Amino acid sequence: MATSAAVSVSRAGAVLGRAGGGLARGIAIGYLSLIVLVPLSALVWSSRSEGMDTFWQEVTKPQALSALKLTLGVSFLVAAFNALTGTAIAWVLVRDSFPGKGFFNSVIDLPFALPTIVAGLVLLELYGPNSPFGVDVAFQRAGIVLALLFVTLPFVVRAVQPVLLELDREMEEAAESLGARRLAVFRRIVFPNLLPAVLSGVALAFARAVGEFGSVVLISGNIPFKTEVSSVYIAGQIESDNPTGAAAVSVVLLLISLAVLLAIGAFRHWRTRHDR
């Protein structure tokens, strides 16, 4: 009697839970549609509203292509550089110990917390025409790279740190006791374990670099064919009342973002498969 009552209560709970699940799912889908999916659909629709020919014309305009090439070029450079510096910084923060380590560990998050326009202005002040060091990268491609390095700094560090913390030191010690050199230990044992994390960090940094706007807009000077990146080009097209052109290039950036997310999904899958 008591058991059947408990069963019926738990069944009622399950039914309610399922109804709650339906509600949660409905709210989730509704919210995402309203905020993300409908606007993006409007973007894709607008980019093609004057036909596929116009779409291609807009994407392959010399100024648009030049901006896209520059964007991809500097983003690759910045992402690759981050693979090195990010791994090195994560290593120092996990394996080394020195006074002020907690402070430096917190500083890593600064680019996440600092508004991008502030990042741009701050870099322009130190590495621009008024530089106290005499280093002026304003209105140059080097300036874009610098701004992108600033805003993408945390991605690789924060991806590698937890993996490095969890990594079993015994394997390394065993290899060292067997006479492996430190570099060999890193290359054969540490690096393969870090690789999936490094790659997801690099992919996120790349995506961020491709889309970055606020930190680049002041320091790059936005000179067409020279220092104009795609996001700035899009903003320019909106201002000069060519929404179709802006939408066409935006769709290209959207596709790049989707491709990067797919790649990150693959890295994550790879890492969890390794764990098993």
Next chain:
Amino acid sequence: MTAKYALRFGALGYLALLLLLPVGLVFYRTFEHGFHPAWAAVTSPQALHALWLTLIIAAIAVPLNTLFGVVLAIALVRHRFPGRGLLNAVVDLPLALSPVVVGLSLYLLYGTGGWLGGLAGHGIKILFALPGMILATIFVSLPFVVREVVPVLREIGTDQEQAAETLGAAPFTTFRRITLPAIRWAVCYGVVLTTARAIGEFGAVSIVSGRIEGKTETLPLYVQSQFEGFNTTGAFAACVVLALIALATVLAMRMFRPKEGAA
């Protein structure tokens, strides 16, 4: 041994040159001529309005993203349904998408000739007004709470929730007494990240707002307009306000950061 020190000083030197010195210099430049010019710049009506608008937008966008972020995380972790993988990808999209693309999408949706452009004719002004700026901010800051809560939900599993349900707890009671206490620090961490992004958003808001001075200008937009108008004191002073908010964010992140192995 030398390699160890080379690595340490290389890494710290890089952080100093890239992050600390630039931010430090702007603090120095702002207060170079004393405290008063900076204070006067920050308390000018235009700057105060920009600050106020920034806070209003954050005050609306952050609670919405917190509430819906928790619901989204629960839907993604606790329920299996067709299209869940797609939903998962859509949640991550704002992290990987250019803010300019976000702004343009809203601009095309709510602008003249857009699918919802007709709303303006009915007196519902979204573009170049507060609602559009809020929508843009919600879009770009959407993933943070979800992404922090999802791994915690996975880790705690469903044993306790099922036990509570078996004992007859209503779903909301189970959520309030079991799930919420387990995810609260993750929610707090997500809220900190969401707030920082909401306050600092520039690209998306810049396109959707139309940048009308004294009307739709947030503090980050104010920084740009003052800098381009050669009012560097005003731009730097606003930068310092935003940088102080960022420093508070970093401190809060340190407090709430999910720790390995600790609940």
